[in-house]
Amino acid sequence: MSRSPLRPDEIARLAPAEGPARGLPRSAFTSPEFFRHECERLFPRHWVFVGHAHDVPEPGDVMPVTVAGFPLIVLRNRDGAVRTFHNTCRHRGRKLVDSACRKRTALTCPYHGWSYDLDGTLRTTPHFGGYRNPSVAGFDKEAFGLVPVRTACWHDWIVVNLDGTAACFREAVAPIEKRVRDWDFRAEGWDLTSLRHIGTIDFGTVRGNWKIVVENYIEPYHVPFVHTQSCGGQPLDTHFAISEGLLVGSAVSIKGSRAAVSKEEQEAASTRKQLDSSALYLVLFPNFALGFYGDLVISILTAPLAADLTHERFDLYVWGYVDPGPEAIESWMDLNRRINAEDIRMIEGMQEGLASPVMDSGAVMSPHWEHCIQQFEKLVAEGIA
Numbered sequence: 001m002s003r004s005p006l007r008p009d010e011i012a013r014l015a016p017a018e019g020p021a022r023g024l025p026r027s028a029f030t031s032p033e034f035f036r037h038e039c040e041r042l043f044p045r046h047w048v049f050v051g052h053a054h055d056v057p058e059p060g061d062v063m064p065v066t067v068a069g070f071p072l073i074v075l076r077n078r079d080g081a082v083r084t085f086h087n088t089c090r091h092r093g094r095k096l097v098d099s100a101c102r103k104r105t106a107l108t109c110p111y112h113g114w115s116y117d118l119d120g121t122l123r124t125t126p127h128f129g130g131y132r133n134p135s136v137a138g139f140d141k142e143a144f145g146l147v148p149v150r151t152a153c154w155h156d157w158i159v160v161n162l163d164g165t166a167a168c169f170r171e172a173v174a175p176i177e178k179r180v181r182d183w184d185f186r187a188e189g190w191d192l193t194s195l196r197h198i199g200t201i202d203f204g205t206v207r208g209n210w211k212i213v214v215e216n217y218i219e220p221y222h223v224p225f226v227h228t229q230s231c232g233g234q235p236l237d238t239h240f241a242i243s244e245g246l247l248v249g250s251a252v253s254i255k256g257s258r259a260a261v262s263k264e265e266q267e268a269a270s271t272r273k274q275l276d277s278s279a280l281y282l283v284l285f286p287n288f289a290l291g292f293y294g295d296l297v298i299s300i301l302t303a304p305l306a307a308d309l310t311h312e313r314f315d316l317y318v319w320g321y322v323d324p325g326p327e328a329i330e331s332w333m334d335l336n337r338r339i340n341a342e343d344i345r346m347i348e349g350m351q352e353g354l355a356s357p358v359m360d361s362g363a364v365m366s367p368h369w370e371h372c373i374q375q376f377e378k379l380v381a382e383g384i385a
Helices: 008-012 032-045 175-180 208-216 263-270 324-352 355-359 370-384
Strands: 047-052 062-067 071-074 084-087 123-125 150-156 157-163 196-206 240-243 247-252 279-284 287-294 295-307 309-318
Touching: 032 295, 032 370, 047 062, 047 071, 047 287, 047 295, 062 240, 071 157, 071 309, 071 370, 084 157, 175 247, 196 324, 208 247, 208 279, 208 295, 208 309, 208 370, 240 370, 295 355, 309 324
Parallel strands: none
Antiparallel strands: 047 157, 062 071, 071 084, 084 150, 150 157, 196 309, 240 247, 247 279, 279 287, 287 295, 295 309
16 A cells, blocks of 8 residues: 655644644645545545435345445345445456346346345356356355445445444444434434435535535535525524534534424424524534434435545435425425535635645634534544555
């Protein structure tokens, strides 16, 4: 494995003895070489958010994904469990699945017909030993099943750990559970198991590095400048940043804010044209992002594709006590589309600005608003060290 692309001085300035911290150099956001290091070292060691249980709702449902450049398959097996395998036939290495499919009883390679059970077991090897002869002396079919990937499914969200060394996911996600449990502005009787999925917004490919996408989500400093209308009900002085180990983000504390409980309150809240409630914006490093806004919960899937390309998708949920109608759901969807469209303009503009050598020495971090980004970039530096 090659040497880290960060110099000691570039790492040291993330936590200076005095003065504002400086960010990662522009190469961290623009260089294919830096992205390769992240794929080799950072992503495999952590729990990476890859999809949703509702993407594979029935046994035999299969979804191909890519993590750190590796093609993977997420599926639901006959027992109803979500599992992940490398999307690679053990014969010659052809991808088994090119697109999402439903209710498969087996996975068959389109190249030479090798077939695998939903538990990864190699079932058939047609003509492998000659015409109508599937057997070859000394070949052990049991040793050539699909290679599994460590997987956790927490509520509706699926995460994978490529190298198998990350802490138990329930342990890793505990800080999020605590933040939500201690949230003063939720309705009584909240229960993550009660969340109901109400919609998906797929923003497709964003022309920006995955770290810019995550950092834009967690820092509150930009809100009054970028989201003048859409987040006008969340003034800057109600925000604060969060840095807690692998948990980074920000929160909004608006006095008197609470979730809407009555049907009338829910309808009124859902038709507002801006966010005006207390909120939590949380990311479990590197890319598991959740947002809590009163009655609404969103997950944000940030899938790194290249040094300057990221796939972004929002999924919206409501708590069990919320019963929105179609108009309310569309209102929430529209608000989130507008907010993120404003963010994408900033993300893509930042990616273009980072082409300048002016940013070789990194960003200048606000110690009050952006210590969450400082922590996030320190985790990146540690991850590729």
